[in-house]
Amino acid sequence: MGQEERHTEEKVYRQLRANSLLQEIMLRYMMEGQAASEQGKLAWVTSGFPVEIPVTMGVNVSYPEQYGAIIGSQKVGPEICGFAEELGYSQELCSYARSSIGSVRYPEKSPLDGLPKPQALLACNNICGTVLRWYDAVSQMTGAPVFLFDTPPTEGDQPSHHREYVRQSVLRLIDFLSRTFHTSFSEERLRKVGELSGEAIDLWTRSLKACRNRPSPLNCADRFLAMAPIVALRGTEPAIEFYQALLEEVQERVSQGLGAIRDERIRLLWDDIPPWFTIFRFFNGLAARGVVFPADTYTHAWSGSLAGADLLDSVVSVYSNVYLNKGLEAKVDKMCELIKEYSLDGFIMFSVRSCKRYSLGQLVSKELVMERTGVPGVVIEGDMVDSRLFNDAQIQTRLDALLEMFL
């Protein structure tokens, strides 16, 4: 056991060695983004965007949602969101959007001096309808054009006319990128990028699945941090490098019977985005009470990889069928499935005021999941970036009530 591990062993959780590689890779990615922006080759993308297409066409990407997570983690959410509110954006709006707009207004007052300036804004509404409005606002401020990749929400199987429409979106995207960045598309290159993307997703999924073990080798905060490359670097070599290292460490933990937390007693499911500004305090506080989260609905959302003879068709399938683009029924099914597969004792739903698409409906899904699985759950309300919307005392009371059920 290394020096570092011995040190952290005394804490309630075990620090991942792979985190230092993660920091290195993400720093490199930020610097590349800056350079790309200076060369006029940077697009901002939403987390569910078919990023393999711009990457194939030599366009670098930055993720404002991930930057929102950084703002949250650095506990400056209220201040940066406040800049957007000064511009007239309501505090009721998504705090990723507000913090992004605020940092565009005052990059010099924002972490890392803001995200590098974009030359295009690529929004896909498979995660929510907010992203288009948000990017429209940024477009007004930066002059970068917005492209909307429209994936109408689906219920059950995706009908053929939906598929055809989304396919037309792919073609329109290729055309938009060609014109905006004076670049071209090659199917062969997409296949290569798709393979890299698929490999990273496969490695990531194996790490997630390893959490079915008891004790779970990863906790919520581990996965929320480790998901950064799957969001931001899909289709690149560094993502594979990181997920290989992560999987090795996870497997090592499993074979040694080491859990993410020292004393695992209660296994819960987490639903929704985490409160970034208190991520360690929150999850470690629960870890101290023996609570681990072997699964969550958020990091399990990146699962499909591009493959098959018709790659564009594969883009259509993967990106139309993301978790948030489906109805309430599909979300309930997913939660039930995770509870069963990961042998979970209950669940916590974080009702994120920012995010209507993810959170509206949790009161109903909570009842349905409890009914179908027989395990208890609780809804707590707050926000992921804006700590003004997080009432710690109220949340702790709710959590206490849930945990009492397991004593």
Next chain:
Amino acid sequence: MSYEQVTVQSNSQTLKPTVTDRLTMGYVYPHAPLEIIMAHGLTPTLVRARPGIAGAFEASLQTFACSYTRNLFSQRANDQMPASSALLFPGNTCDSLLNVGDIWRVRFPDDIIFRLTYPAANQGEAAVHYLADELRSLSQSIEAAFGRPFSEEEFRDAAGLTRQFRSAAQFLYAARVVSPQVLRYSKLAALIHTFLLSPDQKSANEITNASTQVQRALARSRLLDSAKKIQEQLIKRHLTPAALPHGAKSPRIAIAGGMIDPGAIVALFNAAGIPEDALVMDLFSFGFKTVFTPPCEVGRDPFDSVARSILASPLEPTQEGLGVRLAFLKDVVTNLAVDGLIVCEQSFCDPDEFEAPSLEAEASKSGVAVMRLPIDPELSDRERLGVRLQSFLETISPRSGR
């Protein structure tokens, strides 16, 4: 069944299939395919948020659902919703409505719910084909649920009816731009409302008669040509400076806001003691959006035709195109001699709240005074909002004299 036989349904207590020969389909989003619904022998009826509804949503919706959907949900939970045989929810228009549609199905499992998912991108012909297929599948679902097949004849009648209604209402909008006192805004709102609640020959004739009377009045004051020109320009969404009568009253106010009910606007103006003449135009609201939707053509594939008509509605239903909306706003405030713009926002409405700062900035750039007005369907703050409105009007009075 002819449309004359369709009667306005009174507020009965539950959402249940009615036992008369008249089936109704409540719709929430203004760009509903009226002609397709009517072709199945159903009456489309706009479901609106209403004041005076006690909250009954708390066990199902969090408080950050928009005030509009909270109101609808409470109406239903309190059994205060006008009866209809089915409800049509939209998909891909805003997150609140999408999710609330799902929650509704769980909470009210006996309600017959349809969903029509719109394209959000301006994707030309691909969007038309997509929406036409959505309409086709809606039509099949209606037939399966009610056993009423699509009737070409009823479709043609319905297309004629909406054409008649829109043409009359468009003219009235344009007439009020030229001469706001020629027809009270509340009267126009009521005429539109009556048709949207029950699109039949009676309600279409009512608004046509009002249009004829206004035409006569404008002809007498030699303003008819001017109004007709504005109507044409609004249809084409390309305006030139309007010819207004000498001594036209000031200030001239326009209202913006996605889901603002004209009735709510009237109530606010009344609460503030402001004459309705000051209100010359509502933009982006139920009234304007619905009225300026171009008619669907008959004699071709009905689904394709209705899809084209809906997608050519002004400024919506596709969500893409803030630039176009801002350009239109600028066009309106500069060419229609608007002195002040009131931007209404439903609380927790993403589309309204995201767009408001841009609308405000655009109108201010054109030298127009702007006020943002947070509003909820219950008009819970009516007195305070009235006072704000009043002081806003006082600040812009000195700008008169255009």
